[in-house]
Amino acid sequence: MKLTGFLLLLGGWIIVLAAIALLPSGASEVSFVLMALGVEALGLTLVFRAHLIPARERK
């Protein structure tokens, strides 16, 4: 889950780079950047969940 989360974070950033490099300025570029931030938010959620301490480790 942790690795998937970090890959989603990186994936989101690559979408941002692709959007600003390939798309013309305007609504489509902004939409792609916002979607990419959504992908990053999902990745961040997974990374946080992966670091929740399992109950057995707390004991």
Add this chain to the structure above:
Amino acid sequence: MTPVRAAALSEASAALCLVFVLLIPSATAGLALINAGLGRFRNAAHSMLSALCVIAVAALVYFVAGAAWQGSAGQAAFAWHVAGHDWNWIGAGRFFLRGLELGGWSSLAALFGLMSVGLAAIIPLGSGADRWRLGASCASTVLLAGWTYPLFAHGVWGGGWLAQLGFVDSGGAGVIQVVGGLTALSVTWILGPRRGKFSPEGMPSALPGHNAVLVLLGCFLAWLGWLGLNAAGAILFTGVAASRVVLIAVNTTLAAGSAALCVAAITRARFGKTDASLCANGWVAGLVAVSAGCAVVRPAAAVIIGLIAGALVVYSVEWLELHLGVDDPGGSVSVHAVAGLWGLLATGLLAAVAPGDAPGLWLAQLVGIATLLGFILPLTYGLNWLLNRLSPQRVAVEGERQGLDLYELGAGAYPDFMTHNEDFWQR
């Protein structure tokens, strides 16, 4: 995208800027005091010594390689040519600051970098407090000052691709604070929580800081340092006139004050009493958040930035600890990463720019935030994870029980204090 050129400074502006840069160590001292005060008394000397060592390591590493990777506007840089654009991603300056012209813009920028990299490096000490080995924190700083920080700083302040997009971060909310805050998050994940912090059911227990006076004194020092940081950064990297420094000082003070008052009001309303350590965190969060747009927002906007930064700190400290199991004794993640990200976003939303420039600025700020979360966080986590595989960063159980002062330094900060170790009794 157009290449960003270094600003030409008049002699008076350069002298004024030098004075502001020399105030930055006050911010570093403030954060060191806050980190020490929010930790336990048996780790206080270790915390202050770690701060000093980390600043020393950061300065040396930045001198050797960091400044070369960061580069400065108009100087040599590595670039990729993709889809008709030149992506200027890292500086190609000379190591050991060779070829630096003394007295000009580039020497002031190098001095500013030397001071601000220490400030960034001290931030993770707050999250790793009470369990991070001295040697490990220095090794982690080598990676931060030698690679992570210069990489992002080049993009923003070195004439790199984010600057070419129009990203605004005058005082380093992203470059210094969020980079430091995300490293703090990585460190706290890798180290794990302090012993006794979470019950087997996952409920956090309060481990309050040992000296609220140190924490609050740290806030005063941080305020002074931030005035210099924001003013110098704005003159050097946003190209504002020295006459605009008054606005920057007003914005910086208003944001810090409104954030602290917001935290005081929220904690009073929720808990019945005002929480001193959270108010201190709120004060610094206000300073952090306004750093990005201190030169381009109006005072009323600075108040809004501060109020929201204060509220964010209260709720993110609670959320991180209660729901996400993050043990961050100094609140570094909330104060520096969360508030810094809010400051970058707020600059895009509230900056007083021409209506035609607003959408471009907003998009550039979003791209900067996406880069911090999508590139800097995995990078800093990966580097610290590798470091931890090579040599564990966390102190041994015995060291945590005894206190890092005695375990690593051989003497405590307060030799007359009695040590109570009830929190290590088996329950």
